[in-house]
Amino acid sequence: MTIKDIARLSGCSVSTISRVINDRPDVRPETKEHVLQIMREVGFVPNTNARQLKIQQSRSVVFVVKGTQNMFFADFLVHLQQVVGLYGYSGIISYLDEDANEMEAAEKILREIKPKGIIFLGGNVDNFRQSFDQITIPSVLATVVSEELSFPNLSMVGVDDRAAAYQAVTHLIAQGHRRICVIGGPPSSHPSKMRRLGAQQAMEDNGIVFDPQLYGLSSYNFESAYNTMNSLLARRARFTALFAMSDVIAIGAIRALASAGYRVPEDVSVIGFDGIPMSRYCVPALASMVQPTGELALRCVELLIHQIEHGAPAQTVVLAPTIQEGESVRPPRGGPA
Amino acid sequence: MTIKDIARLSGCSVSTISRVINDRPDVRPETKEHVLQIMREVGFVPNTNARQLKIQQSRSVVFVVKGTQNMFFADFLVHLQQVVGLYGYSGIISYLDEDANEMEAAEKILREIKPKGIIFLGGNVDNFRQSFDQITIPSVLATVVSEELSFPNLSMVGVDDRAAAYQAVTHLIAQGHRRICVIGGPPSSHPSKMRRLGAQQAMEDNGIVFDPQLYGLSSYNFESAYNTMNSLLARRARFTALFAMSDVIAIGAIRALASAGYRVPEDVSVIGFDGIPMSRYCVPALASMVQPTGELALRCVELLIHQIEHGAPAQTVVLAPTIQEGESVRPPRGGPA
DNA sequence: CTGTTAGCGCCTTCAT
């Protein structure tokens, strides 16, 4: 079944069919309706390959996901898929290791898939600064907002990481905590850097000296966080609260604390980041800075589509996270060591 | 950059180029190497749309996922993506609601994407029986193995759910539990039916009468499990152990138990199913029947590719799950009511 | 408003 068949069946020419398929204005309404009617009857679906061969572009966007274990992204992806679908695009997911080079991957994708846009879930600012100019199609970098990056075709959407971290740590301090352990994402993670600044600021503003000994690094997965907390414990770090820069990290760290005999929140209070669904079903329910996943996804797609379809300039969107008070935070008592 | 350019550059004709691209045997090795060389130099990538338009088929497979909240599938998907990539295929993910009709979705996908195969993650046996004959391309149904389904182009791969459930409940009984609560997936879930049979059998073999009052139904997400356990508690169900037919269900149920003041494993022992990464980082670490995700994914893809490329017949593969003993199971003490 | 027609990049007989 091709447009030729439809042309024959409807008694008009292929161009007319093409016009109604593409919803062009220059078709008499009756003709259009007639053709549409026939297409429905025979269940005609235009051949995507032929169309794309002709117009030299696809109607797909790809999601480049850094970190397969990051549950926050898993959630995010489902929303993204749904929203791009609403706009009539198809989303293709490309999973990368957390330490892979997303620019190389993107260039490969560009050649092979020729998508109309790319949404990066996470990304390394240095990689982008160095090589994003190779990527000439509309793109958006999700969850990372950096002033260092300024490309006409790269929008950024995320939350105010610094303010969020400030709020998280302030929450801990308000409960009376002074010795606060912080576990951040990898050194290359821009959000983690911002969150660290916010955390540090909150401490300083409350007369607490930031102690590098209480700062740990982790990848965004359970195991790494588990190991990091174990190291912290091994070197006898003393703290009554933990600010983990992701819920996944928080959960891994809590696991390590539990194995070492410490309880949350009795011995250590914990606040995480992201607000993944799991955080509300943990025992204890995890306090967290909740990223508005659905809205972030929506904005990402809107921005991208505007760039694609109207040549809109790149924009930066910063949303405010909200605090979720869980059962994992209470006033200090003892804590490790 | 098209094969025409390569033809010019290499001094041979487009047909020859096409032959080397498709790795045809009838090309002189030197010629082939020469052409390959040039293609590498200029970074030529064949136009997928043109090729597919010509050969009337794509080199993609689609993953139809039922249930966006099912963390087990999220894990599974990452593996599937990786393996199909190894085989030179691209995987497209289609998320469906847990209660959507996967057959309708598949037919739509067939028309629009024309993939060479479909892998269903989860699926309703009735839907398949009624409408799978509409799907004429190689397919595999993952995590569901049913004798009721017999199509020449539908492989099935999963674990022996019945035996696994038998083992899980036996484990509970071995610890001394006799009042065992069971929370299964939706009534339409075939794995849940099998798991229920296995669980019941284990009880009977140990002289325990299966009590329908201790049986709850849940969707494969936290919230539903949470609600189900709350209902069970509300009607004053008495039990000292819980067998949850998925880790996600286990976690949701544990949350409800905790909110009601019951502790795991002190008051209630819990064993889950799936062995998602999260299960090992819960507090307490969750006992579970671990599905070999990586191998399941591998077998799914292998089967599918064999069907696609060699017209191999559909097969059924049943793998054995392994038990993961966590901290969530211990001998009984009190339990609810 | 509608029809005619020339490709888009590639594969594939059919010759040579």
Added chain:
DNA sequence: ATGAAGGCGCTAACAG
């Protein structure tokens, strides 16, 4: 072993 040429289904000038 290689080349020439005709489409695959669709879009977009260009003509009416």
